[in-house]
Amino acid sequence: MIHRISRVIATACGVGYAPQAPGTVASLLALLLWYWLQPSVWIQGIAAVFVMLIGGWAAGDCAKQQHDPDPSCVVVDEVAGMWLALIGLPRHLVIVLIAFILFRALDIIKIPPIRQLERLPGGLGIMLDDVAAGLCARSLVAVLMPVILSSPAIR
Numbered sequence: 001m002i003h004r005i006s007r008v009i010a011t012a013c014g015v016g017y018a019p020q021a022p023g024t025v026a027s028l029l030a031l032l033l034w035y036w037l038q039p040s041v042w043i044q045g046i047a048a049v050f051v052m053l054i055g056g057w058a059a060g061d062c063a064k065q066q067h068d069p070d071p072s073c074v075v076v077d078e079v080a081g082m083w084l085a086l087i088g089l090p091r092h093l094v095i096v097l098i099a100f101i102l103f104r105a106l107d108i109i110k111i112p113p114i115r116q117l118e119r120l121p122g123g124l125g126i127m128l129d130d131v132a133a134g135l136c137a138r139s140l141v142a143v144l145m146p147v148i149l150s151s152p153a154i155r
Helices: 002-012 022-037 043-066 078-085 093-109 114-118 122-150
Strands: none
Touching: 002 043, 022 078, 022 093, 043 078, 043 122, 078 093, 078 122, 093 122, 114 122
């Protein structure tokens, strides 16, 4: 029973079984849920920490059950990373799309130290590379946001 629960969490309720690009699908669904709910910054932070903690456990358990250090069906890390990339952002379509693109690019390219974090064992390594990608994406959006919001073409 506990392994079923961890699989449901790790795969983000089955999203990880998407036939193409499950990480991108999970990131997009996380973005849409955030955009639709638009929780307060406090709720965003609490939700991201909760998903990181429970997701790290679930990802590690799922990886152990599948005898795979980072199964492609495990996408809870993308949910946590995407939510971190979005934390505190305004509900502005261009800014949100830039956060999504930056997060996915950083998660796929894995610039240092993101790649090194991925090498950590179990759920910690599965989760922390996406957490770092999310935080890096959020930092880049913070730098770009004044330029984006001041552009007459985007308003």
